Amino acid sequence: MTDDPQVPVVCPECGTETEVALSALAETIEGHNESRHDGEACAQVDPGLAAELQDLVAEDMGLLD
Numbered sequence: 001m002t003d004d005p006q007v008p009v010v011c012p013e014c015g016t017e018t019e020v021a022l023s024a025l026a027e028t029i030e031g032h033n034e035s036r037h038d039g040e041a042c043a044q045v046d047p048g049l050a051a052e053l054q055d056l057v058a059e060d061m062g063l064l065d
C-alpha cells in the first residue's frame with residue numbers, strides 16, 4: 001500500500017503554505033529551515049491540521065467512544 005498523503009506545511013516567516021508528501025515531510029521542513037532560516041524551526045506542519053490529525057488518530061483508535 002502506497003499511502004502517501006499530502007500534508008500542508010506553513011512558514012509564517014516566509015508567508016508560504018505548501019503541500020508536501022508525508023514521506024518527504026521531515027526532509028522538506030528541515031531543508032527549508034536549514035537553507036532559509038539558519039536551522040531555526042520556522043516552517044512546520046499546519047498547526048490546525050496537526051490537531052485534526054490527532055483527533056482522527058484518536059477516533060481511529062476508538063478513544064473518543
Ligand SMILES: [Zn+2]
Nearest residue numbers: 011013014036
Ligand atoms: Zn521559511
